[in-house]
Amino acid sequence: MANVTGPAEALDVTLLRKDFPLLSREVGGHPIVYLDSAASAQRPRQVLDAMREYDETTHANVHRGVYRIAEEATRRFEAAREAVGRFIGAPTPSREVLFSKNATEGLNLVARTWGRTHLGPGDAILLTEMEHHANIVPWQMLAEERGFTIRWIPVTDDGLLDLDQLDRLVDGVKLVGITCMSNVLGTLNPVSEIARVAHAAGAVVVADGAQSVPHLPTDVSTLGCDFLAFSAHKMLGPTGIGVLWGKEELLEPLPPFLGGGEMILDVRKDGFTPNDLPWRFEAGTPPITEAIGLGAAVDYLEGVGMEAVRSHEIALTAYAMETLRERFGDDLRLFGPPDPSDRGGVLSFAFRDVHPHDLSQILDQYGVCIRAGHHCAKPLMRRFGVNATARASVALYNDESDVDALADALAAAGAFFG
Amino acid sequence: MAGLEDLYREIILDHYRSPRNRGELASPPAYRVEGFNPLCGDEIVVTFEIEGEAVSDIKIGGSGCSISQSSASLMSAAVKGKTVPEVRDLIHTFKGMMSIHESTLPGAGEDGEAADPAEPGPPDIEELGELAALQGVVKFPVRIKCATLGWNTLAQGLDEADAAGSAP
Ligand SMILES: Cc1ncc(COP(=O)(O)O)c(C=O)c1O
Numbered sequence: 286m287a288n289v290t291g292p293a294e295a296l297d298v299t300l301l302r303k304d305f306p307l308l309s310r311e312v313g314g315h316p317i318v319y320l321d322s323a324a325s326a327q328r329p330r331q332v333l334d335a336m337r338e339y340d341e342t343t344h345a346n347v348h349r350g351v352y353r354i355a356e357e358a359t360r361r362f363e364a365a366r367e368a369v370g371r372f373i374g375a376p377t378p379s380r381e382v383l384f385s386k387n388a389t390e391g392l393n394l395v396a397r398t399w400g401r402t403h404l405g406p407g408d409a410i411l412l413t414e415m416e417h418h419a420n421i422v423p424w425q426m427l428a429e430e431r432g433f434t435i436r437w438i439p440v441t442d443d444g445l446l447d448l449d450q451l452d453r454l455v456d457g458v459k460l461v462g463i464t465c466m467s468n469v470l471g472t473l474n475p476v477s478e479i480a481r482v483a484h485a486a487g488a489v490v491v492a493d494g495a496q497s498v499p500h501l502p503t504d505v506s507t508l509g510c511d512f513l514a515f516s517a518h519k520m521l522g523p524t525g526i527g528v529l530w531g532k533e534e535l536l537e538p539l540p541p542f543l544g545g546g547e548m549i550l551d552v553r554k555d556g557f558t559p560n561d562l563p564w565r566f567e568a569g570t571p572p573i574t575e576a577i578g579l580g581a582a583v584d585y586l587e588g589v590g591m592e593a594v595r596s597h598e599i600a601l602t603a604y605a606m607e608t609l610r611e612r613f614g615d616d617l618r619l620f621g622p623p624d625p626s627d628r629g630g631v632l633s634f635a636f637r638d639v640h641p642h643d644l645s646q647i648l649d650q651y652g653v654c655i656r657a658g659h660h661c662a663k664p665l666m667r668r669f670g671v672n673a674t675a676r677a678s679v680a681l682y683n684d685e686s687d688v689d690a691l692a693d694a695l696a697a698a699g700a701f702f703g
Numbered sequence: 704m705a706g707l708e709d710l711y712r713e714i715i716l717d718h719y720r721s722p723r724n725r726g727e728l729a730s731p732p733a734y735r736v737e738g739f740n741p742l743c744g745d746e747i748v749v750t751f752e753i754e755g756e757a758v759s760d761i762k763i764g765g766s767g768c769s770i771s772q773s774s775a776s777l778m779s780a781a782v783k784g785k786t787v788p789e790v791r792d793l794i795h796t797f798k799g800m801m802s803i804h805e806s807t808l809p810g811a812g813e814d815g816e817a818a819d820p821a822e823p824g825p826p827d828i829e830e831l832g833e834l835a836a837l838q839g840v841v842k843f844p845v846r847i848k849c850a851t852l853g854w855n856t857l858a859q860g861l862d863e864a865d866a867a868g869s870a871p
Binding site: 640641642643646647650657658659663666672673701702 | 706707710711716742743744745746766767768769770772843846849
């Protein structure tokens with residue numbers, strides 16, 4: 286493994302933070318220490334400004350009007366699609382990048398369109414034990430309806446996928462669903478390696494990029510998956526919009542997802558003709574302002590550079606792991622891979638026997654925002670025999686002072702619960 | 704801003720550290736109900752027996768945060784030996800304490816915890832004794848569900864017992 290503790294291309298976090306208005310807020314007399322970006326990230330002024338500027342100068346419905354602002358709105362909306370496509374290395378963004386409500390809807394879209402047309406009784410699909418519910422429940426819902434079975438790639442004690450049995454598990458499955466990065470353990474999964482095996486077995490690969498796309502350079506041409514879903518709100522963009530990328534040749538033959546306006550070419554009393562890609566999958570008025578915001582978020586991330594973001598987050602994760610170990614020793618059990626370069630900036634932990642909910646409550650008194658709960662990954666929680674963990678997660682705007690504040694607040698929580 | 708001492712009263716921490724009536728009764732003959740807090744993953748298992756009119760024994764299993772565990776522990780101590788109608792009254796009063804403030808808080812009342820509009824008027828908190836220690840929880844709206852988890856689970860159990868025809 287590479288030496289990850291040296292600051293590779295150091296970000297100027299002090300400068301970056303000035304872009305994020307919320308981060309200058311105080312809570313309960315303490316400067317906010319925001320360590321819950323895995324749940325939702327804060328937005329830079331550039332994103333907020335782009336959305337307001339669009340609303341104030343250009344807003345009209347897209348793909349409808351012939352008047353000037355409608356045409357401008359459409360152009361800007363489609364430009365956002367191009368920007369997102371470029372960001373993830375999509376070969377033909379204008380046909381392969383679909384706007385959804387969020388990652389969850391994107392994954393449901395795959396289940397309801399690709400899944401419905403390809404999966405039936407006697408079939409099997411393969412998921413991992415560390416999936417978010419968003420990449421489990423849509424498949425379970427469909428399995429109830431279509432009668433296929435679901436197999437699971439197990440997780441090791443170190444929070445890695447146990448790929449020893451992969452060849453056997455993948456044999457005969459039609460689809461493999463895998464998260465690029467665990468939202469609980471931080472584990473970065475070898476998606477391209479698994480995709481190779483899956484493709485050799487004739488399966489398509491659906492990747493959940495909700496955690497990885499915001500924090501790592503992403504290139505769908507090397508990632509190897511066939512579908513990739515993610516949410517804008519975890520990557521410095523607004524809520525209400527997400528992305529599903531799919532290979533054109535897989536999307537092209539699929540039936541529509543939702544029905545309504547925008548997704549049709551023609552409607553007669555005796556039926557309808559679905560629209561071309563990508564609009565076939567975008568029924569109704571899309572989240573236009575949000576698309577503008579997502580485009581601005583992508584521009585912002587590209588401006589900083591995803592390589593730099595990744596280096597910063599590895600270094601910070603390594604610092605956090607070291608700090609927590611030094612200060613709390615065996616009192617703090619960290620879940621997930623021991624090597625920071627195997628993981629993203631997500632740290633789930635148990636602290637003594639203080640329940641994560643109580644821990645998070647006490648940390649809040651110090652302005653420290655962390656998440657407590659099952660993180661929508663109950664099968665994984667069961668795997669580790671816990672019903673909740675505390676989770677701190679970092680983004681490009683966090684630095685060592687945030688980690689120190691977390692450690693100080695943990696010490697106070699320890700004292701409180703004696 | 705509400706302070707931690709409003710939430711974590713000494714009685715609560717005591718019941719959290721040494722929960723009363725911990726465990727599970729053999730079921731059957733005991734009734735057994737599971738409750739979940741989907742927000743945080745807390746789980747609670749309430750087992751209880753009814754003899755004649757009374758809840759003759761009760762045990763609490765599962766795991767969760769200090770608020771859900773201590774509230775369930777306090778509940779078990781409070782209801783043991785009481786008649787079923789008395790227990791129902793107590794559940795009503797307790798949930799009243801958890802909801803009068805809740806209904807005045809922003810975003811409250813969408814989860815069916817709000818006080819029954821047919822029965823207005825503040826609950827008699829005096830009657831709650833030690834349970835009144837949980838009053839501070841209403842200042843932390845997210846935690847109300849923790850405090851009511853055990854109570855809702857027991858209420859569900861009593862309904863099931865009723866339906867099974869064994870409760871008066
Ligand atoms: C790995 C993973 N997948 C999917 C999701 C779902 O994202 P959203 O709630 O934005 O649809 C999340 C976020 O919670 C996540 O962390």
